[in-house]
Amino acid sequence: MKSFALAFLVLVAGAVALPQYGEVHVVDSVDAAESREARLVSGAIVAAIQEVSQRIRDAGLDPVLVDRVEANVVVVPLVAEISAFVDRLEFVGLSNIAVNHMDYSVLLNRMRFDVSLPEIRLAVGNSALHLVLLGNSAADANFRGTGSVRQIRLAGEVRVNIGIISGISIRSLELYFSVGHLESDVHLSILGLDLSRLVNTIVNDTIPAFLSKYQNDINNLLEKIVWEVIDRVM
Template sequence: MKVFVFAFLLVTAGVNALPQQYFEDEYSSRDERIVTGNIRRAIEELAKSIKEAGLDPLDIDKFEFEGSFAPDFVTVKTYIESLEFTGLSNIAINRLDYGALTNRLRFDISLPLLSLSVGEAGVNANIFGTLFTGQLSGSLKITQIRLAGEIRVNIGIISGISLRSVDANFRVQRIESNLAMKFQDEDYSELVDSILNETIPQILEIYKDEIDKNLSEIIKEVGNQLLGKSVTTGDQVLIA
């Protein structure tokens, strides 16, 4: 944090003595590279950690579990065969730029495709003498989960860095569900596919303004909390 404040004071003191072209070409571009470079590296590290955790791709040939959580009252048996999940670590940076003069970060990040396929999965649970059964198979694809928007930043010599405003937009291009689901021997496949293919996209479209507003407020609140923590502990912060 001290390094950033010193750099900011130095630039502010000397800005009037520098030609405008020099300021725009040298300072602005350098500052943008620092900020966007840090963000890109953070995203790359996130993608790497997802892969190292075995979550992308996630392949399960066969898995079985049987246990009792309350002897003679709750027993559960579950199994999964031929499950494959991909796309979680494929984080695409469609746009990422930071304006040093305006302290504005514009971003457009997406997951191009999340794909899930299940050969067969099921659960049998006996809860206080009542048997519950469920089976699932099929596939689910979600195309272009996108988060885009703009973040404006306040930089104070004493107060440090804070997020002045956040304007975020969350969109999902398409959901394709082809799942077969049974519960208690009743077929709910058509209902589940209808909810995923039609109802959820309609809800996202109808309430997109409310979703964007609430998401923007959450990002701003969490971001300012993280920045406040970093300033308190004396960490070096360039942008959130």
């Protein structure tokens, strides 16, 4: 989010610094110049988002594909030891950032955007964790299954004031966050207690109901956070 805010402010400033056209030019020339500046700003922000996507992939965070991994950690010699394994882990979709809409109005100093993650998906063929204390089995946990989040969407509008002396300041900010669909089909047991139904109910029912009920509060909180980030960047 900080990278997006920084890119936006720098690019708006760059657009304002471009040659402006006075009354001696025909209207078509003014419109063409404004259109070029608008495309410059929106296009560069799209490029910045694409760079973020590439960095996620370069960091090995999308996709994450693990055939099998095992670990054994001696926490305290002869006292506590943890062993674990994961089979067929797949995590995909984090870098697939879709830019549904992006436009900047030079005349109004307004940016409208709509970006989303079509789907983030996690699948685990099987996994387990085993804790041994003082040579005796103390705890076991098992997890397998799939989960996904579809259409994580952030849309909004940012209006700025631009002055030669005062620089760039935010005039207004509106954000709209939504999640299209959550789906969980997992099996989880801890200490022999089957928690699968509880986890699936929370993901499939409780969280969507919470997001729907408190959507306005979530949007207001996001606006405050983003505004603070932008202020710090400036």
